[in-house]
Amino acid sequence: MSLARRPFNFAPGPALLPEAVLRRAAEEMLDWQGSGMSVMEMSHRGREFTSIAEKAERDLRALLAVPPQFRILFMQGGGLAENAIVPLNLSRAGAVDVVVTGAWSQKSAKEARRYADVRVVASNEADGHTSLPPPASWQPRPDAQYLHLCSNETIHGVEFQTLPDLKALGSDAPLVIDCSSHILSRPIDWPKVGLAFAGAQKNIGPAGLTVVIVREDLLGRALPACPSAFDYQLVAENRSMFNTPPTYAIYIAGLVFEWIAAEGGVAALEARNVEKSALLYDALDGSGGFYVNRVAKDARSRMNVPFFLRDESLNEAFLAAAKERGLLQLKGHKSVGGMRASIYNAMPLEGVQALVDHLQDFARRHG
Amino acid sequence: MSLARRPFNFAPGPALLPEAVLRRAAEEMLDWQGSGMSVMEMSHRGREFTSIAEKAERDLRALLAVPPQFRILFMQGGGLAENAIVPLNLSRAGAVDVVVTGAWSQKSAKEARRYADVRVVASNEADGHTSLPPPASWQPRPDAQYLHLCSNETIHGVEFQTLPDLKALGSDAPLVIDCSSHILSRPIDWPKVGLAFAGAQKNIGPAGLTVVIVREDLLGRALPACPSAFDYQLVAENRSMFNTPPTYAIYIAGLVFEWIAAEGGVAALEARNVEKSALLYDALDGSGGFYVNRVAKDARSRMNVPFFLRDESLNEAFLAAAKERGLLQLKGHKSVGGMRASIYNAMPLEGVQALVDHLQDFARRHG
Numbered sequence: 001m002s003l004a005r006r007p008f009n010f011a012p013g014p015a016l017l018p019e020a021v022l023r024r025a026a027e028e029m030l031d032w033q034g035s036g037m038s039v040m041e042m043s044h045r046g047r048e049f050t051s052i053a054e055k056a057e058r059d060l061r062a063l064l065a066v067p068p069q070f071r072i073l074f075m076q077g078g079g080l081a082e083n084a085i086v087p088l089n090l091s092r093a094g095a096v097d098v099v100v101t102g103a104w105s106q107k108s109a110k111e112a113r114r115y116a117d118v119r120v121v122a123s124n125e126a127d128g129h130t131s132l133p134p135p136a137s138w139q140p141r142p143d144a145q146y147l148h149l150c151s152n153e154t155i156h157g158v159e160f161q162t163l164p165d166l167k168a169l170g171s172d173a174p175l176v177i178d179c180s181s182h183i184l185s186r187p188i189d190w191p192k193v194g195l196a197f198a199g200a201q202k203n204i205g206p207a208g209l210t211v212v213i214v215r216e217d218l219l220g221r222a223l224p225a226c227p228s229a230f231d232y233q234l235v236a237e238n239r240s241m242f243n244t245p246p247t248y249a250i251y252i253a254g255l256v257f258e259w260i261a262a263e264g265g266v267a268a269l270e271a272r273n274v275e276k277s278a279l280l281y282d283a284l285d286g287s288g289g290f291y292v293n294r295v296a297k298d299a300r301s302r303m304n305v306p307f308f309l310r311d312e313s314l315n316e317a318f319l320a321a322a323k324e325r326g327l328l329q330l331k332g333h334k335s336v337g338g339m340r341a342s343i344y345n346a347m348p349l350e351g352v353q354a355l356v357d358h359l360q361d362f363a364r365r366h367g
Numbered sequence: 368m369s370l371a372r373r374p375f376n377f378a379p380g381p382a383l384l385p386e387a388v389l390r391r392a393a394e395e396m397l398d399w400q401g402s403g404m405s406v407m408e409m410s411h412r413g414r415e416f417t418s419i420a421e422k423a424e425r426d427l428r429a430l431l432a433v434p435p436q437f438r439i440l441f442m443q444g445g446g447l448a449e450n451a452i453v454p455l456n457l458s459r460a461g462a463v464d465v466v467v468t469g470a471w472s473q474k475s476a477k478e479a480r481r482y483a484d485v486r487v488v489a490s491n492e493a494d495g496h497t498s499l500p501p502p503a504s505w506q507p508r509p510d511a512q513y514l515h516l517c518s519n520e521t522i523h524g525v526e527f528q529t530l531p532d533l534k535a536l537g538s539d540a541p542l543v544i545d546c547s548s549h550i551l552s553r554p555i556d557w558p559k560v561g562l563a564f565a566g567a568q569k570n571i572g573p574a575g576l577t578v579v580i581v582r583e584d585l586l587g588r589a590l591p592a593c594p595s596a597f598d599y600q601l602v603a604e605n606r607s608m609f610n611t612p613p614t615y616a617i618y619i620a621g622l623v624f625e626w627i628a629a630e631g632g633v634a635a636l637e638a639r640n641v642e643k644s645a646l647l648y649d650a651l652d653g654s655g656g657f658y659v660n661r662v663a664k665d666a667r668s669r670m671n672v673p674f675f676l677r678d679e680s681l682n683e684a685f686l687a688a689a690k691e692r693g694l695l696q697l698k699g700h701k702s703v704g705g706m707r708a709s710i711y712n713a714m715p716l717e718g719v720q721a722l723v724d725h726l727q728d729f730a731r732r733h734g
Contacts, residue, residue, distance in 0.1 A: 011408065040389075040573045042378070042381055043378040043380075046696065076613075077448075079610070080594075081610065205407075207614045207615070208612070227478065229447040229450075326403065
C-alpha cells in the first residue's frame with residue numbers, strides 16, 4: 001500500500017470499509033492472535049472461531065440495543081435471497097402486505113408471491129419512487145402474517161426517517177424491515193419491529209453475509225418448502241452454525257462492529273451521517289439546478305444520494321474528473337441513471353467534502 | 368506473522384489454505400493492483416471485480432477441463448443449502464434417486480424429500496458407512512429426474528475412486544455429485560456427470576462460496592418455490608451476478624486456482640494426494656492395531672482419513688501431544704468420534720509426514 005491517502009469509494013455495496021479494519025485484517029491474515037491459523041482456515045465449530053462469532057453477535061447486540069427477545073442470525077444469500085427466505089419462514093402461505101418505495105421493496109413483493117398472497121398496501125410508484133407514502137394512508141389487512149417495507153431504498157435513495165407503528169394503524173402484524181443499506185447508521189426502534197434483515201455489504205462487511213434479527217415468537221413457522229439451511233428456527237437453535245457460516249465475513253463484520261464502538265457507537269455515527277448527508281444535499285440543492293436530486297426532502301436517504309446533471313451529456317466528463325480526484329464508483333444504478341453517492345458509515349466527512357468540492361468545481365467549469 | 372513455520376492444520380473445512388495465497392491476500396488487502404480499493408470494497412459489477420470473477424471462472428474451467436456445454440456458477444449457501452437448491456432446480460417435483468454412502472448423502476436424501484419423491488437406491492448404512500455399494504447393484508428408477516451421490520464423504524472418509532456410468536446401468540438420468548471435499552484433488556469424468564457442486568471451504572477457499580457446475584440442458588427447470596437467487600437459469604444468465612455474489616470468497620478462490628496451476632495443475636496435485644494418503648494409511652495399517660481406519664481399502668478417501676485409537680482413553684493425550692507439535696484440529700466429527708485427518712490439496716507432504724511421525728512416536732510411548 002503506497003498511496004498517501006486511499007481514494008474515496010462511493011460504491012453502493014460492496015462498499016468502502018474502515019481503513020483500520022482492513023489494516024487489522026491484513027496483519028492477522030496468516031496468524032490470528034497466535035493461533036497459527038488464518039481465520040479463513042478455522043473450523044467453524046472450533047474454540048477460536050466460536051469466540052469470534054460470539055463476540056461479533058454480542059457487539060452487534062450492544063451497538064443496536066437489540067432486546068433479549070430477539071435472536072441474531074448470521075446467514076447467507078444477501079437481500080435477494082432473504083426476500084424469499086422471509087416469506088418461507090413467516091408467511092404461513094397466507095397474506096403478506098408490502099409497502100413499495102423503490103426497486104428493493106418491489107423485488108420483495110415479487111419474490112414473496114411465490115409463497116404467499118401478496119398485496120401492495122401502499123406505493124410511491126406514481127411519483128417515480130421519490131416520496132414516502134404516509135402510513136395513515138396504508139390499509140394493512142387484518143389477516144396479514146407480516147408487513148414488509150424497505151427502510152432505506154439503496155437505488156432510489158428513499159429512507160424512512162421513523163418506522164411506522166402498525167399497532168396505531170390497527171394492525172397486529174409484525175413489521176419486517178429490509179434495512180440492508182442503513183443498518184448501524186441510526187438506531188432501530190425495536191418495539192415496532194418483528195424482523196430486521198440486512199445484507200452485510202454496505203455498513204457491515206463483505207458480501208456473502210446476511211444478518212437477520214428476529215423476534216423469538218416468530219421462529220418455528222417455516223413452510224415445508226423452506227430449505228433447512230434457511231429455517232430461522234434451526235439457525236437460531238444452532239447459533240448460526242447449523243451449516244457452515246461465512247466465517248471470514250463474520251470476522252470482518254466483527255472488526256467493523258469494534259470500529260463502530262471505538263468511534264462512539266451508533267449515536268455518534270448517526271450524528272456524523274446527518275452532517276455528511278446535509279453537506280451533500282445542500283451542495284446539490286444550492287447548485288442552481290446544475291445538479292438535481294428528485295427525492296422529497298422528508299424522504300431523502302442519508303446513505304444513498306442519487307442525483308442527475310441537468311446536462312446529461314456531461315456525465316462521462318463528470319465521472320472522469322471525479323476519478324482523477326480519487327472519487328470512485330459514482331455512476332448511478334442502470335435502472336435510474338445519473339449519479340449516486342453512497343455515503344455509508346465508513347465514509348468520512350472529508351470524503352463528502354471532497355465530493356462537494358468536485359461538484360462545485362465541475363459546475364463552475366461547465367455551468 | 369512471527370512463526371518460523373505455520374502449524375499443520377488438519378481441519379475438515381474450513382481448512383488449510385496455501386500460504387502463498389494468504390500472503391498475497393494480505394499484501395493486496397488495502398489496494399488491489401493499484402485500484403485504491405480492497406477487493407471487499409469493489410462493486411461486483413465494476414470493471415475490477417468483473418475481471419477477477421471472470422479469471423477465476425476461466426481458471427477453474429481450465430483446471431478441471433470443464434467442457435463448454437457446462438456452466439460454472441458462483442453461489443452461496445454451502446453444501447447443506449445446495450441439498451435443497453439441487454432438487455428445487457432439477458427434480459420437477461418427480462422422482463429422485465440417492466445413493467447413501469455417509470452423513471452427507473443421507474442429508475441430501477432427507478432434504479430432497481421436501482420437493483421430490485426420493486428413493487435410496489443403494490446404501491452402505493449396514494456396514495457403518497465404510498464401503499462403496501457396487502454400482503451394478505443399484506437400481507435407478509426409469510423416471511428419476513437425477514441420481515445424487517456424494518463422491519467424497521467428508522465425515523466417513525469414503526470416496527468414489529471412479530464415477531458410475533449411469534448409462535451402463537440402463538439409466539438416462541443425469542448424475543449429480545456433491546464433490547465438496549475432493550474437488551480439484553483429482554479430475555472429474557464429465558461425460559458421466561450432469562451437475563457437480565462443492566462448498567468452497569475445503570479445496571477452494573473460504574466458507575460462504577458454493578461452486579456449481581451444471582450442464583446447460585439442465586437449466587430452466589426450477590420449481591416455482593425456488594427462490595430466484597438460487598435459480599440456476601437466472602444465475603447462469605447473469606454470470607453469477609444476479610444477486611451480489613460473495614466477492615471476497617471468489618477472489619480468494621481465484622488465488623487458489625492460480626496456486627494450483629502453478630503447482631502443476633490437478634494431475635500434479637492428484638499424484639501428491641495419492642502419495643500423501645498412502646503414507647498416512649500405511650502408517651495406520653502398520654501400527655499393529657494401535658490405530659484403526661475401518662473403511663474398505665477400495666473406498667478410502669484421499670482427503671479425509673478418520674481413525675480411532677484402540678485405547679480411546681488416550682484420545683485427549685493424543686490430541687494434546689499433536690497440538691504441541693503444531694498438528695491442529697485432528698479431533699473426529701462428533702457423529703463418528705475418534706480422530707480425523709483432512710489432508711486437502713493445501714496440505715504438503717511434509718505435514719502428513721509430521722503427522723505420521725506423531726502417530727509413531729505416540730504409539731511407541733503408549734503402546
